[in-house]
Structure formats: C-alpha cells, structure tokens
Amino acid sequence: MSWLGILLVGFAVTDLTHSVRRTRYLPECVGALTVLVVGALAGLTSGRDVVALLVVAVVVLLWGLTVTWGFGHPGPKPARVPLAVFVVALTTAIACSGLAPDASGLLERWLDSVQLPALEDMEADRFLLLLGAFAVQLATGNVLVRLVLKSTGTINPRADGQMPPTQLKGGRLLGPLERVFILALALGGQVTAASVVVAAKGLLRFPELSSRDEQQTVHEMTEYFLLGSFASWLVALGAFVLLV
Structure with missing residues (x-):
C-alpha cells in the first residue's frame, strides 16, 4: 500500500500548497516533488519503485493542472475531468497495491525510534496510508466537494446573489x-x-x-x-x- 499512501500525500500537498500560495504550476510541482522525496525516505529505490514514483508524480501534476482548468472554465463538464483523474488514479493505485513493496528506509527507522504510543510498532506502510488518508481530509476534501457541486451544476444561492451573503x-x-x-x-x-x-x-x-x-x-x-x-x-x- 506504499504507492497508494504516497499518491494520497501528493494530492494533499498539492491542494494544501494551492490554498496557501496560488502561484501557477507551483502547487502541483511541490506535490510531485513531495512524492519523490517521500518515496526516497520510504526506501522505495528499486527500478520498479522509481518508475512507479515517477508515474505517481505525473498523476499528481495532472491532478493539479486539471483542477485549475476545471475551476477556471464555466459549466459543469470541465469539473468532471479532475474528478475522473482522481477516481482513475485512486482505483489504479488500489488495484496495483499488491505490487508495491513494503516501505522501509529512513521512515521505518524513524518510526522505530519515536516514543509515541500511537506510533508504537506501526509499520511504515500503515503510517504512509494514515498520513495520506488524514491529509486528504484537509484541502483535497474541499476541492473534491467543490468539484462535485460544480460538475452537477449545483449552485450556492449565496454566491450568485439570490440570497444575501452570510457573515459566517x-x-x-x-x-x-x-x-x-x-x-x-x-x-x-x-x-x-x-x-x-x-x-x-x-x-x-x-x-x-x-x-x-x-x-x-x-x-x-x-x-x-x-x-x-x-x-x-x-x-x-x-x-x-x-x-x-
């Protein structure tokens, strides 16, 4: 499950970066770089792992670009493209999870040395998946919700002037x-x-x-x-x- 965890981390970092600094191409590049760095820290350095990490990095780049494109064009159809990228990438990562090796490297050694009860005896694969799953709940969750609303043509009455804006x-x-x-x-x-x-x-x-x-x-x-x-x-x- 190491590849899946790293994919989720890449998505999360991309969207978190975009929420902090909306510089063109920066969020997806930061997300892709994070994928490669986390993969190296997890000891995924074999030939097959390097290829897999490069594919994941490309997918993260594609996610960031399609999200920007989807929100930047009117109508519901553009928002369906990044949703399709997310679903296909996640499904493929789950299907290929059996091919991914166990994470190790510096990440495993750090987990062995840390003195936190919640991380005691936790495998590196499990940690990556937990990290990715919780990180996706942040900015990526908001992005997915907005994409679903836009792709279905569901508008916010407060946003289009039909209702007065809320103070909250x-x-x-x-x-x-x-x-x-x-x-x-x-x-x-x-x-x-x-x-x-x-x-x-x-x-x-x-x-x-x-x-x-x-x-x-x-x-x-x-x-x-x-x-x-x-x-x-x-x-x-x-x-x-x-x-x-």
Missing part, C-alpha cells in the same frame, strides 16, 4: 475539521459518535434551511447543503474504508 466565514475550515473528526472517531471504533456529528450538522443548519423569509431559494440551498455534505462525508468514509 468558517465553512472551508469546518469541512476539514468535520472530516478529520469523523475519520478519527470511526478509526477509534466510535461509529455511533461519528453519526451523532453528522446528525448535529443537519440540526444546526435546519433554521437556515427552513427560513420563511427565503422560501424561494430554500430548495436550492437545501440541495447545495445536502450534496455538499454527503460528498464531504464520503471523503471521510472512503478514507476509513481504505484504512480498515
């Missing part, structure tokens, strides 16, 4: 926090607690979705909220499935 600005932070929280609870065996978080989100948004003053656009806001929420939860649940 924490949505892009709350989404990652929610996904990380759900994934951590699920991995800890607290699936019921994770479902409570999901239910609580709906209850907290109920007053806004049922406002009589905005009945003309409530159905659009409801669709936007439901589709975005389910897409966000699927990112966390998909990572959970990979880790169990």
